[in-house]
Amino acid sequence: VGDVELRFPPAPGQVRTARLVAVSVARRAGLDDVRLDEVRLAVGEACARSVNRCLAGAVTARVLLRMEDGGPGLVAEVVDEAKDDGDDDPVMLALLAGLADSMEVLPGPNGPGGRLRLEWWMTGSSGPDRT
Amino acid sequence: VELSVATRREGAHTIISVTGEIDVYTAPTLRERLNEVVANGEYQLIVDMAGVDFLDSTGLGVLVGGLKRARSHEGSLQLVCDQEKILKVFRITGLTKVFPIHASLADALGDGH
Numbered sequence: 001v002g003d004v005e006l007r008f009p010p011a012p013g014q015v016r017t018a019r020l021v022a023v024s025v026a027r028r029a030g031l032d033d034v035r036l037d038e039v040r041l042a043v044g045e046a047c048a049r050s051v052n053r054c055l056a057g058a059v060t061a062r063v064l065l066r067m068e069d070g071g072p073g074l075v076a077e078v079v080d081e082a083k084d085d086g087d088d089d090p091v092m093l094a095l096l097a098g099l100a101d102s103m104e105v106l107p108g109p110n111g112p113g114g115r116l117r118l119e120w121w122m123t124g125s126s127g128p129d130r131t
Numbered sequence: 132v133e134l135s136v137a138t139r140r141e142g143a144h145t146i147i148s149v150t151g152e153i154d155v156y157t158a159p160t161l162r163e164r165l166n167e168v169v170a171n172g173e174y175q176l177i178v179d180m181a182g183v184d185f186l187d188s189t190g191l192g193v194l195v196g197g198l199k200r201a202r203s204h205e206g207s208l209q210l211v212c213d214q215e216k217i218l219k220v221f222r223i224t225g226l227t228k229v230f231p232i233h234a235s236l237a238d239a240l241g242d243g244h
Contacts, residue, residue, distance in 0.1 A: 012156035016133065019185075037216045044187055048155035091224050092188040098223035 002070060007062040008047075010054030010080065018047040018065045022076060026120075029069035035120060042099040043076050045092050046116045050080035053113070057082040073101070073121040083111040133157050136164045144240060145173040150182030153190030161190065165197035174206025177239045181211060186220050198230065207231070209239045 006021050008014040022043035026036050043065065050063045061081040068075040088105070096103045100118040108114010134157035137148045145168055153161060168176065176197065180186070198208040212218060213234040221227045233239040 012154075015155050016152065034216075037219075040185070041187060041220065044154060044185075048187060048189060051155065089188060089192070091191055094224050095188050095220065 004067045006065045008065070010051045010059060010061075010063050012048070012051055014063075015044055015047045015051060018063075019044045021065065022067060025067040025069055026074055029074045030122070031074065031120065038099040039074065039076070039120065042096055042103075042118050043078070045096055045099075046076065046078040046118060049088065049092060049116065050078050050082070050114075053082035053086065054080050056086060057084070059083075059110075073119055076118045077115060079108055079115045081108065081110045082114055084113070086113075088113070134160055136161055138164065138168060140173075141240065144175045144177050146177045146179055146236065148179040148182065152185035153183055153193070154185060154187045155189045158187075158189040158193045162193045162196065165193065165200065169197070169200045169204065169206075174201050174204040176201050176206065176208040177211060177236065178208065179211040179236055179239075180217060181213070181236075183212070183214075183217060186217050188224070191220065191224060191226060195226070195229070209233060211236050211239050 004021065004025050006018055008018060019040050023036055023040045026039040031039065047063060047065060054063065059080065059082045064079040066077045096118065101121045102119035104117045105113050106115040106117060134149065134151040134153060139146050147164060147168065149161060151157065178194065194208070201208045209231040211233050221230065221232065
């Protein structure tokens with residue numbers, strides 16, 4: 001058990017691979033089926049966002065998806081090497097905010113917005129259901 | 132194949148049945164099909180999403196685009212979906228207020244529009 005990293009070319013067809021990796025890590029971390037779907041969609045959105053940023057900026061460097069399940073929850077970070085953040089689609093941001101327990105857009109290696117961090121916090125098995 | 136799209140006429144309606152994953156990679160296929168249908172003069176659209184097991188914001192954007200095109204011709208775009216994980220995507224983004232969403236194709240066809 002440990003961090004998992006996936007680097008993929010910034011192409012739309014690669015996002016599905018990233019989703020599969022994210023779900024695999026989330027399942028191993030013990031998330032239930034509802035939250036697996038949240039991880040699948042949110043990580044897919046974050047990766048698609050980076051792919052679109054790279055395509056818009058003609059950046060060919062690979063996008064990094066890093067999943068950490070060693071802490072109290074699950075963390076997914078998507079990092080790209082695009083230079084500027086442009087305007088994020090508000091529908092996508094609403095989805096990300098609604099799906100993850102925490103969502104932050106952070107500076108990346110080459111400019112603002114190049115890192116997106118998502119967190120899911122573990123609840124006890126006897127804890128209340130999330131709605 | 133990650134996404135398949137089939138269209139058929141039923142009375143005044145055009146039913147677009149979608150199967151697979153609608154995401155940043157496959158959404159252009161659905162966009163093209165919706166554009167073709169509207170260009171063909173068909174404006175009463177029903178997108179049957181019963182076979183869809185993934186929908187992202189790019190897919191939502193395509194559906195909103197289809198709705199706008201249909202409405203620009205006094206038409207409509209209704210959705211058929213009864214899967215909680217897909218409905219949740221519409222709820223989080225507030226699009227349940229924008230699309231008529233039916234649990235079954237029969238309900239959509241019986242909507243009277």
